[in-house]
Amino acid sequence: MDFYQGKTVLVTGAAGFIGSHLCDALLANGAKVIGLDNFISGRADNIAHIKNHPNFTFIEADVNQGFSTLNSQLSTLDLVFHLASPASPPGYQAHPVETYLVNSYGTHLLLTYLKEKHPTARFLFASTSEIYGDPLEHPQKETYFGNVNPNGIRSMYDEAKRLGETVCGVFLRSFNMDTRIIRIFNTYGPRMDPNDGRSLVEFCVRMLKNEPITLYGDGKQTRSYCFVSDLVAGISLFMASPDCRGETVNLGNPQEQSMLDLVHMIEAQLGKKATLQYKEARADDPRRRQPDISKAKTLLNWVPQVKIEAGLKETLAYFASLG
Numbered sequence: 001m002d003f004y005q006g007k008t009v010l011v012t013g014a015a016g017f018i019g020s021h022l023c024d025a026l027l028a029n030g031a032k033v034i035g036l037d038n039f040i041s042g043r044a045d046n047i048a049h050i051k052n053h054p055n056f057t058f059i060e061a062d063v064n065q066g067f068s069t070l071n072s073q074l075s076t077l078d079l080v081f082h083l084a085s086p087a088s089p090p091g092y093q094a095h096p097v098e099t100y101l102v103n104s105y106g107t108h109l110l111l112t113y114l115k116e117k118h119p120t121a122r123f124l125f126a127s128t129s130e131i132y133g134d135p136l137e138h139p140q141k142e143t144y145f146g147n148v149n150p151n152g153i154r155s156m157y158d159e160a161k162r163l164g165e166t167v168c169g170v171f172l173r174s175f176n177m178d179t180r181i182i183r184i185f186n187t188y189g190p191r192m193d194p195n196d197g198r199s200l201v202e203f204c205v206r207m208l209k210n211e212p213i214t215l216y217g218d219g220k221q222t223r224s225y226c227f228v229s230d231l232v233a234g235i236s237l238f239m240a241s242p243d244c245r246g247e248t249v250n251l252g253n254p255q256e257q258s259m260l261d262l263v264h265m266i267e268a269q270l271g272k273k274a275t276l277q278y279k280e281a282r283a284d285d286p287r288r289r290q291p292d293i294s295k296a297k298t299l300l301n302w303v304p305q306v307k308i309e310a311g312l313k314e315t316l317a318y319f320a321s322l323g
Helices: 017-028 044-050 089-094 096-103 105-117 155-175 199-208 228-240 259-270 294-300 308-321
Strands: 008-012 032-037 056-060 079-082 122-128 178-184 213-216 222-224 248-251 256-258 276-279
Touching: 008 017, 017 032, 017 044, 017 228, 044 056, 079 105, 079 228, 089 096, 089 155, 096 105, 096 155, 105 122, 105 155, 122 155, 122 228, 155 178, 178 228, 199 213, 199 259, 199 308, 213 259, 222 259, 228 248, 228 294, 248 294, 256 259, 259 308
Parallel strands: 008 032, 008 079, 032 056, 079 122, 122 178, 178 248, 213 276
Antiparallel strands: 222 256
């Protein structure tokens, strides 16, 4: 994509699952990329292959500590992708303070830094479908305000993402900054942490190890799974578009799967049956999750391309390669 040629780009959460794939795409499109991560949930292995790339610089740092380290390295900065945050329930529940800070105060610090040093830079905030909570609207449009428990066991993530969106809106309206918000629905693919605890990861890893799979509730709760290459393509188009300043867009695959459907798909890929065990439904776990991507289709001409069968094959091969 010609837009990124020669641009200086900051990616927070660069060693994360999505962040590392985004760095790959930006470098392939000719950008100079500064990756920032503190490895709370990111992994050094995810960026080992680009560590010595001539257009990649990595800074181990915490977004919540400010950006004095950037001042000496950046004379220009064109684009910022703010992806830093634990993203799985076990991850953000293990680091609740860091999670609510990086998505709220960290977003404020980043935008304050840009306002003072690089006021023309575009800023993209990686929000989440979790801002919709356990939705009363289905599928979820960007206009839906959500049904979120403000003090539940997932609120350090859900509500912090909602506040991060608020911060973006303030800097857009009050300080004329170019802020953009994506709401990421469930995404999967190589480089996911095999220990991150999300359902798709657990199902894949446990079946590869011939271990039983735990389903919470009746297993009929749904998610919509987007392969990581499709998500990165949508993110890239959204940041590059001259018409998306101030916009909020859902990015995800609208093909809805129940947890049981997902198990059966993995069984088909591996050619074996899973052993299932059921436990009580988890608190504040959304019953249904499906994006309405009409806005992304209209603004970006974007639709996911990778079928879940193909994506699962690649994801399972990755987990198998880890032993």
